[in-house]
Each structure stands twice: as structure tokens, then as C-alpha cells.
Amino acid sequence: MLLTDTRLSAPGRPGVSAAPEAPAQWHRALTLLADISLFIGTREVWTEAAVRRPAVAAVISVCYASILVCGVLALVVRGRRSLARVDLCVLVTGLTLALCAFVLIHRGTDESVLTAQAARDLVAGHGIYGRPWPWLFGGRGIALTPTVTGGYDYTYGYPPLAPLLTAPLLWLGHGGVPAMAVSTGALLVGTVVLWWLLPTPWRSAATMACLGFSMIPMYGRLGYPAILALALLVPVVVRWPRIGRGGRLGYAGVVQAACLGAACAAQQLPWFLTPFLLAGIYA
Template structure:
């Protein structure tokens, strides 16, 4: 170390660095007590380790406010990271049952290891009462694997690790830890506490990892891509680092579909930056080389499935975009789910989401010097208008926001190429033009009317707290025949579909009919437990062609 570096490391750290270190330390308290409580009852050794982590958190809090040199504070940041990793592993040791995605990934790995097809095969036995199902507007459930194959490929060697979904959750948890360490290492030292806080603090992303979400694997692979991404190919050469980043980009796209939405923004932004530096042709050639490496890695990971089951593989990796899942999330769909009685134009939510994605991409290209730093945030905005607008789509990629904020500031885009747009008024007009189609489509979706008018006329109970039959009168007010699929929901989210015991499968236009509904089939519960006497519930009816939702509030009579 040179004398100048030695002097710099011995200087007092910046106060904002201390603040970040303290915040990272505090973030480790969140949800830790809940894990310790479970461990204390049946895994005492794990509880003891968590208690040591508590001591580490307290000690780090004192040291963060008292150390006198930058070097000491950086070392303290490393200790906080190690404490966070330990807590993440302790939580996984206790809570590795996973979610429906983890079970599907583990089953896909088992089928792969046995030489069986992975895609297009329903596995209904994975979904008991404790595992969430994804209902579709066709009245069925998504019971197949619908993600690219990297997660099952990595899970297959770990199948002996434990029962249930433990292998898949081990992969996602391990990926999150690796991604956190990579982000911590690649950020400038004063910003490293933020990496610990965003990736492993607050218990948010570790929980998604323990649920076995393949998107966490995609996130970890995107970390080295996004850190300082405007510098990729600087001087016209990819180099070893650029090739490695391109490979990680291809692997991320082979892990889950969310990275697909980020790729156009990164490539367009990189082209604009390099074109401003090198000119149009060298920038295009550089982008072609990077894309070629990424595509090659993606294809290598998918090759076995492309050859062995091409049609099923293609349908499988496109499934989240084509499955027709029912509305769910915290976005604009809540208007139709909770604020009104439904809509006869649900398809327009999907149209609005695609139009917003296209509009935001157009704005990004037109105003890359201003919007360049937001390349890792803009792609997820489109999900706010989608039929599936779960906050996980935003939360799971937030470490990329941090990476871009620290390593891709506005100065990196000052010389980027962007189209000449003329006057300020012209720019405003183009921006409005890019976003108007999405706004119109969203308005159409949210202002639709429910096509079915429903009234609950009777409830039969098998027991005082369990419903066995529900009598409903339904009127089709639309101009086309509809095939309704009914479910009874309480609070947020969806439930299992009820069976039509008596009543027409398809209700013709402008007609009424009486339906007798039975609780979900035995394999999906077999009975419906009434939440409480006189509870307010929602009876929902979904149709697939066209996609519609009709809802009526129900007050069930007391027993």
C-alpha cells in the first residue's frame, strides 16, 4: 500500500458512511426474533448461534459510532455482512419448506434427474391445503413448471439435501448470499453497508429466497452485470470482464423471466453510451458481440430441453405470459378486485402493461441522458398495470436499483447518443405520445362493467362452520355467452374454485339461471370453512373468453 493510500485509510470515515453502517446493522434486527423463537423450541443450537449474532449486532452498533479510521469501518462492514449471512443461513435451516415455486422447481429437478420430461407435465400432488395455487380464468390451476431451466439444473445435484422443497430453497438462498457478497465487494467501500442492508437486511429478500423463487437466482446473476454497466465495452473492447458479464446476463435470462424485461433497457443504454464514445458502427458491433455471448450462454443452458422437448419447453418458459392467471397484486387491478364489482375488459390490463413497457422503453431511448440511471427501475414499472402486479416483481430486483444508483450515475450518460428531438415542446409531445396508449388501455380496463349480476339465495351447511352448498342466481347482462367459474374469497387474494353442482356450463347472453355450487374438489380442500358467523365475503365469477370478472359481496347468515 502506498503512503497516500495508507494515509487515506487512516483518516476518519465520512459521517454518512457511519450512518449507512448503523442502518445496515439495525436492519439485521428485523424478523430475527421470530426465527429465534422457533429455534429455541426445537433447534437450540441454532438459537444459540442467533444469540451470538445478537451480540455481534450490538457490538457492531457501538463500534460503528466509535471507530476512528476508514479501514476499521470497512472491516466492521465486513463483520456485519458475515453476521447477516449467518442469520440468513440460520433462518433457512429452520424455514426451508418453500412455496409452490420451490416445490415445482424441486419436482422439475427430480424429473430431470430421472430423465423424464420437465415441461408441460402437471404435478397436482404437490399442492395440498398448505401450498398456494395459481388459478386461471379457465377455471383450472397452473400445475406445471413455467420457468427457464437453470434453477432445476442447479437443484438436481442437491436433491439429497433434504425432503420437500429444501433443495430448491437451498439454491435460491445460496444464490442470494452469493449475490449479496458480490454486490458488497463490487461497490465502493463506503457504500458496502447498503448492499448488506438491501440484500440481507429487513428479512425481505431472504424470505423470498427461503420460498424458493427462481427470480432470486436471476437477481444474483444480474448483480455483476448491472454494477457499473455503462462502462462495459469502454474503448471498444469487451475484455474478459465484459465477456463474463455477458455470460451472466445470458444465465440470468435462463433462470427466470424477469431479467428478460431488463435486457432491452441495458442493451439500448449501452449502445447509446458506446455510440457517443465510439460512433454508430463500432457501438453496434460491440453490442452484437455482447448479445452473441449472452445468447450463446442462454442457449447452452437450454439446449437439452430444446432438443428433447422443444414445443413443451417453449410453452413452459412462456407460461407466465400466456397462462391467463387471475388478477392478483397491488397494482391497478385492485380497482377491479376491490374498489368495484369487476370488469368485462380484463384483457386491457395486459394490453396496458405491454403498452407501458413499450412506452417507457421509447422514452428511455429518446431521453437516455436523463433516464439512463433509471434503467434498472423502469422495466418493473410496467407490472403496475399488469393482471399480476405482485410487489415481489419490484422487491426482488431492488438490489439492482442500489447498484445502478452507486455505479451508474448521470455523469456516465452525459455523452450518450440520443435522437435529436427539436424544441422542448416537441419533447413533451413525444413523451405524452409514448405514454398515452398505456393510459387509455388502463382506463378501459379499470372502467369496465361486470357482465354477470349475481345474488346468493341460499347457504347449506355440513357443519355449523362449514359450507356444503351455495345457491346463486346469475344474470348475464352482456351480449355474448359466458362460461363462469366461481370462487368465494375472504380478504385479499384468491381461493379455490367452487364446483358447479347444478346449472348451465355456459350462460347465454341476456339470460338468467340458478346455480348450485359445491366447495372445492377434495384434492383442493373438499370443504369451505366459514371464517366467522355473518362474515362479509366476495363471490367472484371469472370467464376466459372474453376475460371478465364479476363480484358480489355476500353476507352469510349466522349458524
């Protein structure tokens, strides 16, 4: 028996290859759930694409096939590396579907049109706060924000980062399209960053949370500044226990601090997260 083993592993002869390490069952289940979550909301986009843009409908059809294949592979692949490749395929499929939906659906909201108008005034050299733009509302499905005094708010009420990022994209079109492009692009980049930062078995959770169920991508297509803030918070929150480890901030800590500041400059919700984050770091 020893002689046989020696011959199998001798130079110039093929050795006995070890079987790939099997992935955990919960990893398979998470990949499958992320894959299935991409189905939700896709039918509506495909139906609209089939009427307006057949080429986009063809891309969505390929994504449908990819979802089916990835679902089968998530159950049958034997190795961890193979399942990690399936996770990557699910991510690419989700990103492609989000881009297809953005190309088709441009239903702006008050946030998107206000952000785009603030960017236009910024480029024109005007101030963006305290300036009412009532002509943006009414008759086009743009909702009005009522105030406690019985009137309506026609001004921009968010921090300035979103208009600053929207200004270079004003060439994309009228209305809130440039703002929607910023929020959708931020969501896609944030999803990729979150997917990369998470441990390998958990990466499909990023795809499911950010791109699945069509909820957060819908808010991205509507141009909500909160999506930009959410994307900027990803590198801050994922590895926040490492901030200041060893008594030094380090390069990664500086990047996280910059992302936190940028998130606070995009929308007000990160302001409420910051005290708890700092308390957790110094606790």
C-alpha cells in the same frame, strides 16, 4: 522547531504518526442502518430455534451481540479502515443469520416444490414442460395458481436453469428443500459479490438491501427462482457502464454477458431488463 522535527523523523527513532482519516458521517449512518436492519425478523427465528435447535439459538444470540457491538463501533471508530472492518463484520453477521434462518425454516411454496419436481423429472430423463403435477398441491399449504379459464396451473413455468442447479442437491430432502437451498445459496453468494464490487463506503448498502429487513432472505428460503436471477444480475448491473469500454468486450464483459444470459435462463424478469441494458450500453 526544525531541529525537533528532524529528530522525530530521524532513522532509528519513532516518527510522528498521522491521525487516521475520519470516515464520512453518511458512511457511519449507512453502516448503522445496515446493522439495525439485521434485527428485523431475527426474534422470530431465535424463538423457533430456542425450542427446536438450541445450538442454532446460541449462534443467533452471538449474532445479536455482534449487532450491538457493530452498532456502537459504527459510531465511535475514528478511521476509514476501521469502519470498513465494521462493514465486514456486519456482512458476516447477516450471512450467518440468513444461514440460521434457512436451517430452521423450510416452508416451501409452489415455486420451490415445482422446481424440485422439475429437477427430479429431469434426473429421471423426462421433460419438465407441459407436465402437470397436481399431487404437489393441496393439503400442505402449497398455493394454487389460478388461470383465466377458471382452472389451475400445475406445471412448471420458468426457464430451466433453476432445475438444472437443483438436480445435484436432491439428496438434501423431499419437497422443495433442494430448490430453497439453491435460491438461498444464490442470495448469499450474490450478496458477497455485490458487497465486494461496490465502493468501500457503500458496501453496507449491499448488506442492508440483500440481507436486511428479512424480506429478500425470506423469498430465498421460499425457493423463488427470481432470487437466483437477481444474484446473477448483480455483476451485470453494478458495473454495466464499463461494458464494451474502449470498443472491446474484454474478460469482464464476457463474464457479465454470461451472467446476463444465465439470469435470463433462471427467470423471466431479466428478459425485460435486457433491452434497457443494451440500450444504455449503445446509447
